[in-house]
Amino acid sequence: MATIKDVARKAEVSTATVSAVINDSAYVSPELRARVLAAVRDLSYAPSLAARNLKRGRSQLIALVVADLANPFFSRVVWAAEAAVAAWGYSLLIFNSDEKPEVERRILARVRTLSCDGVILVPVGDSTEHLQNDPDGKPIPTVLFGRTVAGDRSDTVTIDNISAGRQATEYLLDLGHTRLGTITGPLHVTTGRGRLDGMLAAMRSRGLTLESRYIRSGEFREDAAYSVARSLLEQPARPTALYVASGLMALGVMRAVADLGLRCPGDISIASTDTIPGIGGLRPRLTRTEHPLVDMTNEAVRLLVDQIRRGGPAEPRNVVFQPSLVVGDSCAPIVAQPVASPPSSAPMGPAP
Amino acid sequence: MATIKDVARKAEVSTATVSAVINDSAYVSPELRARVLAAVRDLSYAPSLAARNLKRGRSQLIALVVADLANPFFSRVVWAAEAAVAAWGYSLLIFNSDEKPEVERRILARVRTLSCDGVILVPVGDSTEHLQNDPDGKPIPTVLFGRTVAGDRSDTVTIDNISAGRQATEYLLDLGHTRLGTITGPLHVTTGRGRLDGMLAAMRSRGLTLESRYIRSGEFREDAAYSVARSLLEQPARPTALYVASGLMALGVMRAVADLGLRCPGDISIASTDTIPGIGGLRPRLTRTEHPLVDMTNEAVRLLVDQIRRGGPAEPRNVVFQPSLVVGDSCAPIVAQPVASPPSSAPMGPAP
DNA sequence: AAAACTTAACTAATCGATTAGCTGGGTTCG
DNA sequence: CGAACCCAGCTAATCGATTAGTTAAGTTTT
Numbered sequence: 001m002a003t004i005k006d007v008a009r010k011a012e013v014s015t016a017t018v019s020a021v022i023n024d025s026a027y028v029s030p031e032l033r034a035r036v037l038a039a040v041r042d043l044s045y046a047p048s049l050a051a052r053n054l055k056r057g058r059s060q061l062i063a064l065v066v067a068d069l070a071n072p073f074f075s076r077v078v079w080a081a082e083a084a085v086a087a088w089g090y091s092l093l094i095f096n097s098d099e100k101p102e103v104e105r106r107i108l109a110r111v112r113t114l115s116c117d118g119v120i121l122v123p124v125g126d127s128t129e130h131l132q133n134d135p136d137g138k139p140i141p142t143v144l145f146g147r148t149v150a151g152d153r154s155d156t157v158t159i160d161n162i163s164a165g166r167q168a169t170e171y172l173l174d175l176g177h178t179r180l181g182t183i184t185g186p187l188h189v190t191t192g193r194g195r196l197d198g199m200l201a202a203m204r205s206r207g208l209t210l211e212s213r214y215i216r217s218g219e220f221r222e223d224a225a226y227s228v229a230r231s232l233l234e235q236p237a238r239p240t241a242l243y244v245a246s247g248l249m250a251l252g253v254m255r256a257v258a259d260l261g262l263r264c265p266g267d268i269s270i271a272s273t274d275t276i277p278g279i280g281g282l283r284p285r286l287t288r289t290e291h292p293l294v295d296m297t298n299e300a301v302r303l304l305v306d307q308i309r310r311g312g313p314a315e316p317r318n319v320v321f322q323p324s325l326v327v328g329d330s331c332a333p334i335v336a337q338p339v340a341s342p343p344s345s346a347p348m349g350p351a352p
Numbered sequence: 353m354a355t356i357k358d359v360a361r362k363a364e365v366s367t368a369t370v371s372a373v374i375n376d377s378a379y380v381s382p383e384l385r386a387r388v389l390a391a392v393r394d395l396s397y398a399p400s401l402a403a404r405n406l407k408r409g410r411s412q413l414i415a416l417v418v419a420d421l422a423n424p425f426f427s428r429v430v431w432a433a434e435a436a437v438a439a440w441g442y443s444l445l446i447f448n449s450d451e452k453p454e455v456e457r458r459i460l461a462r463v464r465t466l467s468c469d470g471v472i473l474v475p476v477g478d479s480t481e482h483l484q485n486d487p488d489g490k491p492i493p494t495v496l497f498g499r500t501v502a503g504d505r506s507d508t509v510t511i512d513n514i515s516a517g518r519q520a521t522e523y524l525l526d527l528g529h530t531r532l533g534t535i536t537g538p539l540h541v542t543t544g545r546g547r548l549d550g551m552l553a554a555m556r557s558r559g560l561t562l563e564s565r566y567i568r569s570g571e572f573r574e575d576a577a578y579s580v581a582r583s584l585l586e587q588p589a590r591p592t593a594l595y596v597a598s599g600l601m602a603l604g605v606m607r608a609v610a611d612l613g614l615r616c617p618g619d620i621s622i623a624s625t626d627t628i629p630g631i632g633g634l635r636p637r638l639t640r641t642e643h644p645l646v647d648m649t650n651e652a653v654r655l656l657v658d659q660i661r662r663g664g665p666a667e668p669r670n671v672v673f674q675p676s677l678v679v680g681d682s683c684a685p686i687v688a689q690p691v692a693s694p695p696s697s698a699p700m701g702p703a704p
Numbered sequence: 705a706a707a708a709c710t711t712a713a714c715t716a717a718t719c720g721a722t723t724a725g726c727t728g729g730g731t732t733c734g
Numbered sequence: 735c736g737a738a739c740c741c742a743g744c745t746a747a748t749c750g751a752t753t754a755g756t757t758a759a760g761t762t763t764t
Contacts, residue, residue: 003750014714019752026753029712046465050411051750053402054719060466061445069434072630075427082421082448091466093413094446096434113398114412114443222630248630255633278424278574278600281607282634355720366744371722378723381742403720406749 002043011039022047053115062090062304063111065104067122067147069096071220071248072276073293074122077145080297081120088305090117099219101125112140118304123149124189141307143300147190148318155307156318157300159291161191161273164323165198165243167289168271171325172241173206176334177269181214181232181239183225183249192217195245195273214239218249225252233260233268240268240334247274250286265332273323285328296321354395363391374399405467414442414656415463417456419474419499421448423572423600424628425645426474429497432649433472440657442469451571453477464492470656475501476541493659495652499542500670507659508670509652511643513543513625516675517550517595519641520623523677524593525558528686529621533566533584533591535577535601544569547597547625566591570601577604585612585620592620592686599626602638617684625675637680648673 008015013032020026021036028036039045053059062085066074078094085092093116097104104124111119118141144156172180182199185192196215203210216232218224225244229252232238244250250272257264264270264284272288279285299319307314360367365384372378373388380388391397405411416433418426430446437444445468449456456476463471470493496508524532534551537544548567555562568584570576577596581604584590596602602624609616616622616636624640631637651671659666 004752005750015751016715016753017713020713023752027712032713046461048406048750049466050402050405051719052752054400054406054721054750055752057719059402069431070428072424072427075424075430076422078427078430078446079421079448082446086447091462092446094430094434094444095438096431109398110443114401251630251633253633258633258635276628276630278603278628279631279634281603281605281610282631282636283610284634356722357720367721368723368745369743372743375722379742384743400720403749404722406720406751407722409749 001048002045004045004047006043007036007039007045010043011035057115058117058308059115060090061093061114061116062301063093063095063107063114063116063119065095065097065107065111065119065121067097067099067124068220069094069098071246073247073274076277076293077122077297080294081301084298084301088301090305097122097124099124116140117308118142120145120300120304121154122146123152141304143304143307145296145300153316155303155316157296157303157321158190158318159296159321159323161194162198162201164273164289164291165195165200165245166202167198167323167325168243168273168287169199169202171287171327172243172269172271172331173202173208175241175269175331177239177241178208178334179214179237179239180208180210180241180243182210182216182243182245183229183232183253184215184217184243184245185220185249187217192220192245195243199243220246220248222248222252222255225249226256227252229253229256230260233257233262238268241331242268242270244270244272247272247276247286247288250274250288251276254284265330269331269334271331275326284330287328287331288326289323290326291321291323353400354397356397356399358395359388359391359397362395363387409467410469410660411467412442413445413466413468414653415445415447415459415466415468415471417447417449417459417463417471417473419449419451419476420572421446421450423598425599425626428629428645429474429649432646433653436650436653440653442657449474449476451476468492469660470494472497472652472656473506474498475504493656495656495659497648497652505668507655507668509648509655509673510542510670511648511673511675513546514550514553516625516641516643517547517552517597518554519550519675519677520595520625520639521551521554523639523679524595524621524623524683525554525560527593527621527683529591529593530560530686531566531589531591532560532562532593532595534562534568534595534597535581535584535605536567536569536595536597537572537601539569544572544597547595551595572598572600574600574604574607577601578608581605581608582612585609585614590620593683594620594622596622596624599624599628599638599640602626602640603628606636617682621683621686623683627678636682639680639683640678641675642678643673643675 004015004018007018013036017028017032018036020028021033064078064081066077068074082092095107097107101124120143122145142154144154146158148156148158182196184196187193200210213235216228218228233256242253244253253270257268262268272286275286275288303317356367356370359370365388369380369384370388372380373385414437416430418429420426434444447459449459453476472495474497494506496506498510500508500510534548536548539545552562565587568580570580585608594605596605605622609620614620624638627638627640655669
């Protein structure tokens with residue numbers, strides 16, 4: 001591997017001149033510049049980032065730490081982030097905390113060691129402690145993505161989870177459903193909690209309540225959603241509609257519905273927040289709220305690069321995106337059905 | 353950010369001793385070792401990778417360059433690779449060549465600049481040229497993943513594409529289908545070509561031929577598959593069954609089928625190679641061949657780490673994994689149906 | 705024409721680690 | 735007893751770039 005010295009020797013100039021040519025950092029006469037460029041080509045020289053970073057104190061590396069790489073939602077974030085980061089001249093390191101706070105801690109330590117210029121973090125756990133990652137120096141520029149952590153002063157990019165839960169719920173209510181259930185994420189995570197809160201608010205404002213036996217929370221995974229959905233739906237008087245807090249969970253719920261011999265939307269309506277892209281040809285098509293993932297990711301990268309450039313965090317900025325409802329055919333209006341008697345533990349009132 | 357000198361000063365030892373303690377590279381008396389460790393803790397010192405890499409000439413970085421990050425197949429590769437790479441003590445850089453050879457070339461130049469210790473590459477294009485990436489030194493350890501490039505001497509990890517195409521096709525033939533069609537990937541890519549060849553071989557061995565108007569190839573994308581599937585299915589005598597060469601394309605085909613008002617498997621059977629994980633609750637469930645993606649990824653990382661350790665490529669190793677058939681309900685047996693009349697151009701041999 | 709600037713290029717210090725080579729004190733052995 | 739050897743730890747060179755500071759030549763000013 002050729003070094004700057006080899007180039008300097010070959011072009012018969014000093015290393016300073018080579019550096020000046022490469023970085024365009026000082027005026028170099030056309031003649032020498034040409035000699036240097038020729039030498040660079042001949043030796044197919046590429047400057048060592050290690051050396052450059054050591055001197056400059058940065059690395060051109062941005063780390064993206066997601067909570068669960070197996071979740072297609074985060075795969076799309078990776079896709080969008082790679083493009084955004086590359087457009088700014090950085091490269092992207094990927095880490096998976098797998099929803100485990102101690103793994104997240106290890107990852108952040110490594111991010112520091114690698115002297116990444118910044119981190120986009122989907123935080124797990126509710127502690128902000130390990131985010132103060134550099135007691136004796138300035139902390140690594142950080143943007144929290146999707147989730148927030150109480151008391152943290154990083155920039156954040158999130159969606160309005162309350163609104164997402166509310167919109168989906170109102171859609172179900174508008175179809176005439178009153179006995180709703182929900183499969184939501186972990187309640188200590190803002191996305192799980194917020195979406196449930198939105199749902200509760202929507203119901204409350206119509207004078208309805210969500211029975212606690214119709215609320216289930218589980219990890220944002222297909223299999224977790226499958227099992228809690230089964231246990232919810234196997235109850236005597238099952239809900240006529242479900243709100244599911246994530247696209248991946250919706251798949252698990254769909255599978256549970258299918259395995260129980262139920263039909264969607266015939267027997268049960270399902271609305272979700274987020275979906276799996278590309279499944280428009282499969283039935284049923286989910287009714288869901290979507291959020292502008294690419295815009296969110298671009299914004300997160302923009303905020304991060306801005307922090308890096310200004311060399312320290314300014315007043316924390318919290319950017320919130322709005323979800324929008326996309327109607328599929330996984331929800332059906334409820335047909336006028338007299339409820340036989342208060343459902344207590346009693347039988348279901350059959351229709352017509 | 354504390355440096356090794358700060359630690360040395362605080363512990364009242366030399367930097368050499370600090371280094372020895374940190375790396376366990378020489379015997380240090382318990383007393384000094386304790387002082388050093390205390391200082392490390394107090395200053396929350398973490399060695400600078402930039403400096404260490406500069407000296408050692410490695411970076412603990414492995415690059416994964418995929419052909420299309422938007423394809424869920426590669427998202428799963430990213431997921432598996434992150435875990436495998438972390439287990440070996442490396443960190444993972446992600447790049448997306450987006451099926452563009454010139455982007456791939458730029459990425460490989462950057463990988464070199466970053467002095468990555470190795471690359472796992474899903475090659476695009478058919479040239480091996482830019483893989484000889486370091487004319488004047490030893491090339492970067494490389495493992496080709498999924499696809500191969502003629503004449504290249506890197507290690508490779510692939511699946512048996514011929515077998516994948518053959519198995520899926522034979523399943524369709526066994527159900528009685530004779531008028532088959534296929535949606536495959538680009539034919540200059542080994543995965544597209546190989547799967548088609550497997551299909552052709554399967555048909556040939558039963559004395560059947562695949563009409564060229566029933567063969568369509570397009571990029572490995574949902575939308576590309578959608579449009580070529582439409583054009584294929586809108587032909588007068590459409591096939592009774594399709595083999596689709598990728599999971600993502602199968603989604604596009606499903607959507608085309610739905611938009612054309614056709615029913616799967618009622619009007620048309622569909623088998624594919626690869627699928628989208630987690631869609632088991634949606635209808636229909638794809639019949640497809642699957643390949644052991646996690647094992648493949650682990651093997652690729654293992655081969656790469658091995659190359660890195662031995663410090664140069666040995667005899668190239670080519671590991672081929674076998675696909676296996678997973679039956680869903682997207683295929684139906686063909687019922688004895690008389691074909692009305694020869695469809696203009698060429699007569700079909702009907703089988704009562 | 706001497707003083708004062710500019711300019712293009714160079715020399716050498718520097719970033720933060722690793723490590724070859726050295727030192728001085730303690731053992732071992734002929 | 736002194737040569738030979740060990741050992742723990744230190745000094746200083748080194749990796750490959752950037753860049754502050756210097757120099758010599760040329761240009762402008764007075």
